[in-house]
Amino acid sequence: MTTAAVARRPRNQLLPALGMIAPAALGFLVFYLYPTLRGAYLSLTEYNVLGSPVFVGLQNYVDMAKDDVFWNAVRVTFLYVVLNIGFQTVLAVGLAVLMHRLTKSVLIRGSLLLPYLIANVVVALLWFWMLDFNIGIVNAVIDAIGLPKVAFFGDEAWTVATIAGVNTWRHLGYTALLVFAGLQMIPASVYEAAAVDGAGEWRTFWRITLPLLRPVLVLVLVITVTGAFQVFDTVAVTTAGGPGNASRVLQLYIYEQAFARGHFGYASAMSVVLFLVLAGAAFAQMRLLRAGESDLS
């Protein structure tokens, strides 16, 4: 390639390049950047959507610091994320390893993804019915084998765990599929070498699979943790935050403040805080787990 050709390239390709990214950039500007900036501005106002925003400075953030329901929502949300991500990640890695090491059947691998193909709300309502205290099939079975029935959604001690469990059930196959894709990137020669050296399945998993899977696992964690923090629909169509405030997660509280109570400024302020928390969590995960490096090289 000559120097002249290199020098000429930008002039020729800048316009087409801009044209290519224009559709995506337009979408980004209209649907992400502008709403985000406007949301940040609204968080400094009192705004009920029907009137005009009134600038109030940091008042919404001061109110938030004193709002017990907000802090409770933060606690509930963190509890949900820990339970959901804990169950989901462990089970997904286990499932992915089974898919990788045990079966080559596309049918079995595909069927694991089935729950993910059902809409969130449908999954939530389905489990809401099946886990109902009085007329749900799960409690009918529990009752039949002589154990005390459980108010899965109604009992404060159970409700967050139940919601976390329902969402784990739905997202497990999808998460396992992502992990499985990561497993396939690990060269077979490493496993052959391990087998030659006499390593068993257990040892192979801890010494080879998990370390080499780390970059993919970090990506999966960033995606699923961010998704878990945004839990809304499952709660909205089942407990609606109850009993009391036991399942009032942050997103539900934000929605309620904005759309049910007309406090769009306050809701925007909470969204800004959630945004910062999520950005921080993603950044910490990337850093702590060294996502940019692979142990393969």
Place this chain on the structure above:
Amino acid sequence: MKRKMLAGAVALASLSLTACAGGSGGAEAEGQIDYWLWDSNQQPAYQQCADAFHEANPDLTVKITQRGWDDYWSALTTAFSSGTGPDVFTDHVSKYPEFVANGQLLALDDHIADVDLDQYSAGLADLWVAQDGKRYGLPKDWDTVAIFYNQKMVEDAGLSEEDMQDLDWNPEDGGTYEETIARLTVDANGVRGDEPGFDKDDVAVYGLGIPGAGYENGQTEWSMYTATTGWTHTDKNPWGTHYNYDDPRFQDTIAWWYSLIEKGYAPPLETTIGASVNDNFGAGKSAINISGDWMLSTYFGYDGVDVGLAPTPTGPNGQRASMFNGLADSVWAGTDNPEGAAKWVAFLGSTDCQDLVGAAGVVFPAITSSAEIATEAFAEKGIDVSPFTTHVEDGTTFLFPVTDHASDVHAIMTPAMDEVLGGKADVSSLTEANEQVNALFDGS
């Protein structure tokens, strides 16, 4: 959240579209009046009204949009703010004060002059006059509450239908009302709630099914008890500025109500989160429910359950009580055709439409003579609705509390009532919730 964000994006898009169109109202056809309602049971009757209206006014066509209650209000708010709201919509007394405060409703006084307000059931028309003295809705229907009971279970308990029609209640021992509920409660071994050896931890059929803790108004949960003690939600109604959840009469009643759960006569609150109270009734898990007339077709629709109706019990003041709520049709301030919209509202509020709605037998129209047609329509279906109408005839109704800050009051009282009914807090904790509620009215 996705669904809501999408709705927001669509609203944003349509906002810019209308902006491009110069605010002329977008693609709406000439002479079309958009009308929203939330109850799908009522849509066919109102379609009949719309057809009749079009016949009388060939230049105007009504397009009805139905949205479920859960989405209705947020969709309405979004549509208002994006300039695409319906010309006319079904309105609720707990919602319209905030719309008026934000200038979203058209005062009807200048547009509807010759309506006889005396044709409506007493009090309904007054609910829709805001604090500025202007009218923002014409009454379309009303509702009261009554006891729904399982006839077979009442018979098995050795009780007669006459017993059910004449129950009394008080907050100390619950009167014959609690005795009946105890009698109707049966544990897994077949022992009744008023018999020795009753196991309150293993109940097969609860005497009284409860839908939940009743939020701020307790319409079908506790308001029919509290009102007979002389207690009222607010200092005055409509437009009260002080709530009374700290009153001993209220707290004693709630304490009694909670005692039913402790005694095993009503389901623990945590078990009511799930299938609806009416579905549990339909599945034979409770013998008595209290509900509103809008649920009649649901209750009488359960296969294999013979449903009886009875009026709510008499209380300490010697009378029965029922909350009386009325919906109305309001006009959005941003309508592109105020005259046509007002014409449609006047038609909805006239016998021309309300007789049709009454004949459908799904709800009681606001006009007294149309409500009689509804009573006959229910009778033809074999349902004697006198337990609902008796409140209107005897004047034992009280109006749904109308105040500012209704959605904030709701958000504060919902978890507070849950805590008490869930046994997590004493009724005295409602005093603190009351302070929070009343703080909303300071300085407004």
